[in-house]
Amino acid sequence: MTPRRKRLLIILAVFLLLGVPADYWFLRESGEPKSTFTLDIEELRKLADAVPGARIAEIRAEHVAGFEFPGIAVVAGDSWSFTKMPVYAYQLVFEDGTTALIDTGMDEKTTKGEGGVFFDGEAFGRVTAAMEKATFIVVTHEHYDHLGGVAVHPKLDALAGNVVRLTREQLSDPSKRKPLVFTEAQVGKLQTLSYERVVPIAPGVVVIRAAGHTPGMQMVYVRRADGEEFLFVSDVSWHEDNWKRVRERARLVTQVFLGEDRDAVLAQLAAIKKLAEANPNLHVVPGHDGVVMERLFGAKLLTSKFQP
Numbered sequence: 001m002t003p004r005r006k007r008l009l010i011i012l013a014v015f016l017l018l019g020v021p022a023d024y025w026f027l028r029e030s031g032e033p034k035s036t037f038t039l040d041i042e043e044l045r046k047l048a049d050a051v052p053g054a055r056i057a058e059i060r061a062e063h064v065a066g067f068e069f070p071g072i073a074v075v076a077g078d079s080w081s082f083t084k085m086p087v088y089a090y091q092l093v094f095e096d097g098t099t100a101l102i103d104t105g106m107d108e109k110t111t112k113g114e115g116g117v118f119f120d121g122e123a124f125g126r127v128t129a130a131m132e133k134a135t136f137i138v139v140t141h142e143h144y145d146h147l148g149g150v151a152v153h154p155k156l157d158a159l160a161g162n163v164v165r166l167t168r169e170q171l172s173d174p175s176k177r178k179p180l181v182f183t184e185a186q187v188g189k190l191q192t193l194s195y196e197r198v199v200p201i202a203p204g205v206v207v208i209r210a211a212g213h214t215p216g217m218q219m220v221y222v223r224r225a226d227g228e229e230f231l232f233v234s235d236v237s238w239h240e241d242n243w244k245r246v247r248e249r250a251r252l253v254t255q256v257f258l259g260e261d262r263d264a265v266l267a268q269l270a271a272i273k274k275l276a277e278a279n280p281n282l283h284v285v286p287g288h289d290g291v292v293m294e295r296l297f298g299a300k301l302l303t304s305k306f307q308p
């Protein structure tokens with residue numbers, strides 16, 4: 001029996017013994033943030049302008065794969081009916097024609113192995129090809145549905161140490177990136193990004209350290225040349241509902257399956273809500289919310305499919 005399955009059985013046994021209180025604690029109660037997290041729009045704008053060079057003309061996205069989770073797993077206390085969890089990769093297209101990636105999706109083998117219900121081989125093919133042309137690739141965190149494209153790339157050794165920019169925290173715990181595997185030499189070459197709290201990595205691109213969902217979690221603030229602003233909050237907020245209602249995933253998910261720092265995530269959700277409410281033109285992009293993505297495609301704020 002795997003440790004994960006064993007833990008799940010223990011939880012189910014607790015449910016049977018305690019009944020309703022356990023159901024409330026593990027599935028329904030979200031909790032309130034006890035700490036605070038800082039997201040300062042003026043600071044992000046200043047940092048985004050601090051790096052000279054060609055600015056971002058366009059942001060493109062690929063819908064590579066997808067899961068379906070019970071709603072109650074995504075937002076504590078919601079319904080048991082299944083909800084979509086699409087997996088995306090993002091391409092930044094700069095005014096000089098150069099490109100970069102935020103997140104890389106995952107391949108078919110990983111999708112099937114982890115219970116995915118949708119995979120688009122052509123989309124993943126475009127992501128793989130775009131990775132070879134990218135000037136840099138960052139991932140929001142070390143989970144397989146974001147880092148997967150890096151791990152299986154046929155030219156990983158050439159991309160590592162040059163194009164892929166991972167943090168020490170994203171590489172520190174191999175169990176967090178399961179089932180992805182890197183050799184020790186690859187881990188050494190992949191770690192090329194180091195910063196304390198926030199840092200600009202390209203014109204209009206700022207990464208924001210946000211440990212909580214995983215130790216290597218980071219949000220990415222992007223400001224296009226035309227002034228449109230995006231905050232890629234990734235799996236801090238699986239769906240928009242998480243930040244809008246400041247409600248975490250069910251404890252069963254965060255404590256048994258993910259090993260999250262739940263209070264850190266709640267504080268980040270509250271900070272995103274505060275920032276978004278004060279800046280209604282900021283586009284918050286959750287990790288796996290197809291409704292928000294369709295809205296952004298419809299408004300031409302994101303373009304479907306990567307630039308070849």
Ligand SMILES: [Zn+2]
Pocket residue numbers: 143145146235287288
């Ligand atoms: Zn994810």
